[in-house]
């Protein structure tokens with residue numbers, strides 16, 4: 218996965234951004250280790266939940282024409298979303314992280330168990346049942362089957378169903394359990410933060426752009442989210458050569474100013 222950033226250490230030192238664009242990779246731990254041209258080494262910590270990262274991964278794969286990978290990321294995002302929702306529900310019931318982790322271990326390998334846990338926790342917390350989309354497993358099983366390579370339209374259809382389900386539940390959780398969502402996000406940040414060596418300076422970012430819990434209003438449909446993300450991605454990555462040029466000009470100007 219890739220993320221666009223600038224060096225925060227330069228910003229601290231110069232009192233303004235260096236404008237040097239840095240496009241860096243991150244993986245499972247959602248941590249990017251960067252080094253700017255002025256030699257600062259630092260870490261960038263994403264606060265995104267796993268399902269948000271997987272949704273963005275699906276969007277990237279789809280934009281680049283890798284439909285099989287996009288469908289697979291969508292399917293994983295859907296599964297990881299239930300894990301997130303279960304965590305939010307458990308925060309409402311003030312269950313410790315250790316107890317959640319111990320329990321989750323026993324359902325982690327079977328996504329159907331996780332969906333079952335979600336449905337019953339929803340029933341307990343809200344006092345009413347939640348009806349899951351029946352179309353998702355049907356379409357998902359058809360697409361994600363023995364290396365079948367789906368068309369972009371098939372992936373978009375699956376993406377739309379999964380996006381609508383995630384959006385509906387996110388809206389419900391955001392309106393009823395916003396403080397619990399914050400607690401889950403803070404816990405994620407804390408766990409990731411502990412993985413950065415003590416001496417490395419760090420900055421936190423909200424992370425993903427395709428779908429982000431940090432944004433109050435998500436796009437209404439997968440199609441809309443994909444168009445908006447495609448546009449932002451083009452602008453951001455398209456700006457890299459200009460920013461590189463601009464950052465060099467800023468560096469020369471700062472140096473000259475220092476010599477006056």
Ligand SMILES: [Zn+2]
Pocket residue numbers: 224225226227228235253254255256257
């Ligand atoms: Zn720097």
